[in-house]
Amino acid sequence: MDVSEAVDQLFSGVVPExxxxxxxxWGAQEDRVRLLDTPRFLLQQRWETIQVSELALRQLWIAGYAAWRAIEAYSVPLSVFPLEHxxxxxWSLSPSQAEKEATFERLFDKIIEIGLHGRVEGFDWPEDVPSPQEGLKISDPEKKGTYDLVCIAGAYVFAHEIRHGLFERDEDTPAEEIDEERACDDWALSLMLDQVELYAEANGWSAELVRSKRIMGIIIAQLTIITLTPREKWDHSTDHPPVSERLHSVLSAASEPTxxxxxxxxxxxxxAFARRAGVKINYIPSVQNFRDxxxxxxxxxxxx
Structure with a gap:
């Protein structure tokens, strides 16, 4: 199915500038993006077309709502207890905290579960996550805010694939695959952020708010990648940079003030995502603030 027009609308909503x-x-022709019925995560540029599976879009969607539950679970204890403690x-000994963590973990597990299920049909969709079909009809402020972040995440991953296509079209693809991946990450980040200040000023908005919101959406995209990448490949891939390197580039784009x-x-x-993926996180004395x-x-x- 050709979904090029829908992706154009996505970019018009997320980065109208x-x-x-x-x-x-990129052009405006048909078949720049095709939605394929494939029982796995698929998002790739091939033969001048971005190929994406419905499954991949659903996993990104659920990851966005899991990220919101992560914020609900950890923002309060992080703000209440000094970092050195x-x-x-x-924290998890508190029943209310344990419940919030369990809610996040349930949605995190759903990202994996739908992939193992292999199709959208027959999947036990989480009750507290709106379906993608609801889209702009979502009225709950928190769920609508999360929808906005998911749209940003989607625009970022499609922008990454567009850059692959431009390399292919112009016949100037970097010699090493890993260098191409880095270049596509950089280009997508640049597309999303470089003109934020001009856009915000033209609309009477705070540039730091617009930039921060977009970075949060991009972080959700990176967390989805981390969740779906087997841990043994996080820093041992021949064709992609380490996941920590890719995320570090996004965090570094959060220029102050925030x-x-x-x-x-x-x-x-x-x-939340690191702990659920099995990474033990400890405090170290050099951490002086939440940015650190x-x-x-x-x-x-x-x-x-």
């Missing part, structure tokens, strides 16, 4: 530029680069195992809530929110997401902590968690995302 770049939409005309992107159209000039960081002890999530002790909103007061930004780094504790990011830390909450990273902490976010980078510290990022550095721990290793294969072993």
């Amino acid at each position: 770049r939409a005309s530029e992107l159209s000039a680069l 960081f002890d999530p195992e002790a 909103p007061h809530w930004f780094w504790i929110t990011v830390t909450s997401m990273l902490l 902590f976010a980078f510290h968690i990022c550095d721990q995302l290793k294969s072993s």
Whole structure:
């Protein structure tokens, strides 16, 4: 199924300041993006077409709502207890905290479960996650806010694949696959962030709020990649950079000033996803604030 127009609309909603530029680069012809009925995560550029599976889009969607539950689970204890007393195992002794963590873990597990199920039909969709078909009809403020972040995540991953296509079209693909992946990450990040200030100013919005929101969405995209990548390949892949390197680049794009809530929110997401993936996170004395902590968690995302 050709879904090129839907992806164009996605970019128009997420990065409207770049939409005309992107159209000039990428074109407006049919079959630039095709939705394929494939029983696995699929998102790739082949033969001048981005191929994506419905399964992949659903996994990204659920990851966004899991990220919101991660924020609900960890932002309060992180804000209440001094960082030097960081002890999530002790926090979990509280029934209310344990319940919030369990809610996050259930949605995290659903990201994996739908992949193992191999299709959308017959999958036990989580009751507290709206279906993608609801889209702009979502009225709950928190779920609508999460929908916005998922759209940003989607625009970022499609932008990454567009860059692959531009390399292919222009016959200037880097010699090494890993270098091409880095270049595509950089290009996608640039597309999403480079003109934020001009866009925000033109609309009377805070540039730091717009930039922070977009980075949060991109982090969700990276957390989805981490969740779906076998841990033994996190830093031992021949064709992709280490997951910590890719996430580090996104975190580094969060130039100051950032909103007061930004780094504790990011830390909450990273902490939840890392712990559920089996990464033990400890406090170290060099961590002085939540920005430091976010980078510290990022550095721990290793294969072993």
